[in-house]
Amino acid sequence: MLLGVHCSVSGGLEHAFDEARTLNLDTFQVFTRNQRQWKAKPISEDEKKAFATAWANNPKVKVIFSHASYLINLASADDGLRHKSIAGFTEEVIRCHELGLAYTVLHPGAAGEGSEEDAMNRIADSLKKIVAETHGSKVKILLENTAGQGSHVGYKFEHIRNIMDLAGSDRIGNCFDTCHAFAAGYNIATEDGFHKTWEEYDRIIGLDNLFAIHLNDSKGDLGSRLDRHDHIGQGKIGKLAFKLMMKKFQHIPKVIETDEENNMDEVNIKLLRELAA
Ligand SMILES: [Zn+2]
Ligand SMILES: [Zn+2]
Known part of the structure; x- marks a missing residue:
């Protein structure tokens, strides 16, 4: 069913497979580097080998x-910060390529004092450069x-569509976050709202780009614009949406990004498997 969590790489990238093995996951997300620092050491041959070996030993x-990284802001009007962001994100794409990862997920960017339209233009221009730089x-x-x-x-959804259109590359798609969508005003919590949201999504972004x-789940209310994740079924979204998500998107990799203290990854995964059954 392609269900997983955000796995920690503390102790080395290959250690992401430790939690994957324990929870019997078939997909997961990682940070390939410290996500709160600009500088990252390139991935060494030994690290690549260790990662590949760990993956081969976990064929599931x-x-x-x-x-x-959260520091990257391709929308920044500050040329220095934007160029640093372009370089940093280009590096991230290369790291993923070296490890054999399929995708890298990016927050589009923050407009700052400027208009959203200018921000989206800067993001698209930056993405064009990054795609060209990593064309292989x-x-x-x-x-x-x-x-x-x-x-x-x-x-x-119109923002994502607009950036994709402006950047014009088939290497750009979408990662859908349920908490963010709900906080942004898409009411996936009710059956009717869920279906309306996905109809709108398909019309504007297109399901083939997901x-x-x-x-x-979301600690914030519908439309609150608060980015505060909660455990599955314990927030303002509730279980129904996750049951519907599990059934509708069996073939798309799905990961949880909530606080993993107190074995909560295990609890959340167990609940999602039950909801999918
Ligand atoms: Zn994110
Ligand atoms: Zn997310």
């Missing part, structure tokens, strides 16, 4: 993808829908 894992790679760049916190763009899903 079918799809692995990364989440890009098949790694797809998945723009994640946001909650619309602060000045972040990407909280409307490559990964983040399954998170």
Whole structure:
């Protein structure tokens, strides 16, 4: 059913497979580097080998993808920061390529003081450069829908569509986050709202552009624009939406990104498997 979690790489990238094995996962997400620092050491040959060996020993894992650093802002009007972001994200695509990861998930960017339209133009221009710079790679760049916190763009399906159109590459798709969508005002919590949301999604973004899903409940209310994840079924979204998600998207990799303390990854995965049954 392609269900997993965000796995920790503490102790080395290959250690992501430890949790995958324990929870019997067939997909997972990782940070390939410290997500709160600009600098990252290139991946060494030994690290690549260790990762490949761990994967070969865990053949149940079918799809692995990364989440890009939170520092990256391709929308920044500050040339220095934007160029740093372009370089940092280009590096991330290369790291994914070297590890054999399918996708990297990116928050589109924050407009700051400027308009959303200018922000989206800068994101698309940046993406064009990154795609060109990594033209030998098949790694797809998945723009994640946001909650619309602060000045972040990407909280409307139209934003994702617009950036994809402007960037014009078949290597750009979408990662759908349930918490962010709900916080942005898409009411997936009711059966009617769920179906309306996915009809709208298909009309604007297109279901063929959906490559990964983040399954998170929301601490914030519908339309609150708060990016605060909650455990499955314990937030304002509730179990029904996750049952519907599990049934509708069996073939799309789905990962949980909630606090993993107190074995909560195990609890959340168990619940999602029950809902899918
Ligand atoms: Zn994210
Ligand atoms: Zn997410």
